[in-house]
Amino acid sequence: MTSDSKNLSKSTSESNNDVDLLALVFSILRGWKTILFFALLGLLIGVLYSRYETTTFKSDALIQIEATSGGVSALGSSISELVPPEASPAETEAQLIKSRMVLKPVVDFLNLSIRLSDPTVSAIDKIRTNRSYTQENLPESVLLATSDGTAQISQFDVSEDYLDKSFTLVRSGTGFTLTNELDTFKGQLNTSHRFNGTRGFIEINVSDLPVGDHPINISKQSLQNTTDGINGALTVSEVGANTGILQLSMIGSNQDQISRVLRQVILSYMDQNSSRGSEETTRTIKFMETQIPDLKQKLEDSEATFNTFRTENSTIDIGQEASILLAENARIDSQLSELRLKKADLSTYYTEEHPLVIQIDDQIAELQSRVQSVNTRIEDLPEIQREFLQLSEDVSINREIYLNLLKNYQQLKIVRAGQVGFARIIDLPINTYRAIAPKRSLIIFIAALTGLLLGIMAVILKNMLRNVVKDPERLESRTGVPVVATVPRSPLLTRLNKGSKSPSRLLAHTDSNSLSYEAIKSLRTSLMFGMPKEGRAGQRAKVILITGESPGVGKSFISSNLSEVFAQLNKKVLIIDADMRLGELHKAFNMSQDNGLADYFQQDGHALVDIVHPTSLDNVDFIPRGKQPHNPASLLSGDKFSALMTELNAHYDYIIIDTPPVLAASDAMIISQYADKVLMVTRYDKSIEGQLVYAVKQLNKANVQVDGIVLNDVKQGLTSKYSYHYNYAYGNDK
Incomplete structure (x- = not known):
């Protein structure tokens, strides 16, 4: 094949590809009616969906998590050693915030387990009015606005078998009627009632209901389902990396409601955090309160014995060697007392096999060995001097131990009084009333675009099939x-022949x-x-x-x-x-x-x-x-x-x-x-x-x-x- 023929073949192939692509474009454009129909259909669906979808709001708050509590360490190394530091990573605290320990007080305070709904509101009503009524949970009652009035429930408690089961409330004169699949109960407004149903008890206090026969659905959720619902709307995440600042966000259809719930979640967490922060200090103070009376009594007994000895034997001048031995023995005994105190404190956290406890035991054994050596040297002193030395040493050691423990006790009480935990509220939630969803313009655009694409696909598929x-x-x-x-x-001619009876x-x-x-x-x-040129034979x-x-x-x-x-x-x-x-x-x-x-x-x-x-x-x-x-x-x-x-x-x-x-x-x-x-x-x-x-x-x-x-x-x-x-x-x- 010559070069010219190759170029011609290549040009023809490229031309065919261009023509095929152009044919596809024109075939799509010829189906503009179908494409327009699908686009308008998508646009209509997008508009209806944007009106049907419930408006969603968002509320935010900030909490700072400090690495350690600075209260004990600020009082000196001696006392801070008695209260071990505790790390509090932000990720751990984020999980604690979403735990039932923190959320249960919120559920109880705001009656979040009581759920109200209006069964008369249909999807068409939501599209037509472009709004929906949502319940509000207050400490004193639960409210739900309807087109015929407001439903207000002050109390609703049920037995375990009735949890997550739906009841229907309807106004009847000055009272109400409560029904479910098996039972029917009647009561008066603003009055506490306790009904015994087929599956257990029901305690309810209805303050108000919509007028007429407007029904209200009411249910009592289990704690697990309620906390799951809160966690589904609650997001806790750290702002940045290792900043120690947690951002709490909650979404919902009622701006006031989500801000109220989020605020209570933060306050509940802070209460838990404060009690956790002072727990170690309180435990140490209780231990000291049990030791102080014994040490005081021991000091008084040693002083009485020493004074009696001095009265009977008058004052004895102790030589330089005896003074040295006395000072050394007193120092060793002081160290032994501190080690025993630390061991007693560690015993509240660890077993005898823990490395820290074993280390203290080794130090005590070494000091006891040195005490034995000093005592051997003291035995060489005269009997009266030796007894004087012993009694004087007991008084000195007991006084030092008692005064040291009493000082630490007073310091810890001061620490506990000023201890506030390791979490700090930066921003509490506020009402912005700015909807975050649905994004109506985006929904309508995506729906119209989807309809347009479906229309193009339908035209292409139609052309492929036909x-x-x-x-x-x-x-x-x-x-x-x-x-x-x-x-x-x-x-x-097409316009003239549009009539079905018109002749061609x-x-x-x-x-x-x-x-x-x-x-x-x-x-x-x-x-x-x-x-x-020549027709059939004999034919013109x-x-x-x-x-x-x-x-x-x-x-x-x-x-x-x-x-x-x-x-x-x-x-x-x-x-x-x-x-x-x-x-x-x-x-x-x-x-x-x-x-x-x-x-x-x-x-x-x-x-x-x-x-x-x-x-x-x-x-x-x-x-x-x-x-x-x-x-x-x-x-x-x-x-x-x-x-x-x-x-x-x-x-x-x-x-x-x-x-x-x-x-x-x-x-x-x-x-x-x-x-x-x-x-x-x-x-x-x-x-x-x-x-x-x-x-x-x-x-x-x-x-x-x-x-x-x-x-x-x-x-x-x-x-x-x-x-x-x-x-x-x-x-x-x-």
């Missing part, structure tokens, strides 16, 4: 038959300057030059057979107008309506169907002159279909029709025969043996491409060659120019 006739080149490639003419639609009109009388009329003339020219006329693959393609329109343009050449033209079943060609000439082709076959007395009728057009005669016979195909196969065609050929230059559709009857195959040209008429954007291909194959199987395809009723709109670029007519289109 595969109607549109592209002449495609027809030629699939059938092997050339498209000899594309006849545009005549807008004027000829273009020469109604729209002679149109492109449609010029296309018929172009078809005439094509047929004239395509006719064989050129016979043109016109058929179609199915009814409604415009055979009669093409036949009648083609006969008129041939007559303009001063040629004798005969047009025959060979569709003896449903032929309507007589309407185009404003004539009767009687005394036609079928009558010629059925009545022996009918001669040629009886069935051939002149028309209002010069040089044009017409044979109507006649009275419908029972066996049209058999009549056309007989010798009588052959004789008729032989006789007619001697009198006319052109004979145009309009036959039934190929897929509906076999008449066209029978008559084709007398034809010089066989034309297949198909209708643009209506005929099915597969039916046309099948009709051509059926004729080919009967050894009938189709000489050309006439593409009729081609639309000339912007979206149809692609399929109409094969024909150009020159005329005065005014």
Whole structure:
């Protein structure tokens, strides 16, 4: 293959791709009515949904979580060691906020487990009014506004079997009626009642109800379902990374309600947090309160014993060595006392096997060993000095331990008084009354866009399934038959023929300057030059057979107008309506169907002159279909029709025969043996491409060659120019 041929092949391939894409675009644009319908339908659904959807509001708050409590450590290292620090990560606190420990007090305080609803509000009502009433939970009662008044419930408690079960409340005079599937109870307004039902007790106090017979649905939710509902609307997340600031957000259909609930959630959490923050300090103070009386008594006993000894033996001067031993022994005993105190404190948290407890035990053992060594050295002192030293040491140690513990006790009491926990409220929720959902403009836009896309998909799917006739080149490639003419639609003729009873009109009388009329003339020219130069033996006329693959393609329109343009050449033209079943060609000439082709076959007395009728057009005669016979195909196969065609050929230059559709009857195959040209008429954007291909194959199987395809009723709109670029007519289109 040469370089030029390669380039030509590549160019042709790219051109075909462009044409296919352009054909797809135009096929979509031709279905603009379907696309517009789906777009408007989507728009309508979007508007209705935006009105049906309940308006949603949002309320926000901020809490700061500190890493540690600074109260104990600020008092010195000695006391802070007694209260171990506690870490409080923000993520952990976020989970605690959503726990039942925090939410249960909120549920109880605001009566959130009581649920009220109005069963009379339907989806149509929500769309029509574009609003919905929602309940409000207050500490003293639960409210629900309706179109007939307000329902107010001050108390509603039920047994476990009635949890999450729906009841119906209706006003009855000055009282109310409470019903469910099994029970019916009556009571008075503003009065506490306790009813014993089939499944347990019911305690209720109704303050107000809507007037009339307006029902109210009421139920008592379980704690789990209520907290799940709160958590479904509550979001707790840390602002940024490791900031320690928690953002609490709650959404709902009532701005006041969600702000009220969120505020109580924060206050409940702060109460829990405050009590958790002082728990360690309180536990240590309680332990010290149990030790102080014992240490005080021990100090008093040691002082009394020492004073008695000094009175009996007078004052003894202790030498330098004894002083050193005394100081060392006192220091060791002080350390032992502190270690024992720490061990006692740790024992409240850990077992004896804990590493911290084992470490303190090792230190105590080491100090006890040193005490034994010092005591051995003291034994070498005189007896009175040794006893004096021992009593003096006991008094000193007991005084130091007692005073140290008393000081720490007072410090911890000060700490507990000023301890506020490790959480701090930054922002409490406020009412903004700014709706966050639904975003009506976005919903309407998405709905309309979705409808538009569905419309495009429907048009594409319709084209794929129907595969109607549109592209002449495609027809030629699939059938092997050339498209000899594309006849545009005549807008004027279309408007005139809109009435169902109006007769079909000829273009020469109604729209002679149109492109449609010029296309018929172009078809005439094509047929004239395509006719064989020598006709059939002994025949003068050129016979043109016109058929179609199915009814409604415009055979009669093409036949009648083609006969008129041939007559303009001063040629004798005969047009025959060979569709003896449903032929309507007589309407185009404003004539009767009687005394036609079928009558010629059925009545022996009918001669040629009886069935051939002149028309209002010069040089044009017409044979109507006649009275419908029972066996049209058999009549056309007989010798009588052959004789008729032989006789007619001697009198006319052109004979145009309009036959039934190929897929509906076999008449066209029978008559084709007398034809010089066989034309297949198909209708643009209506005929099915597969039916046309099948009709051509059926004729080919009967050894009938189709000489050309006439593409009729081609639309000339912007979206149809692609399929109409094969024909150009020159005329005065005014």
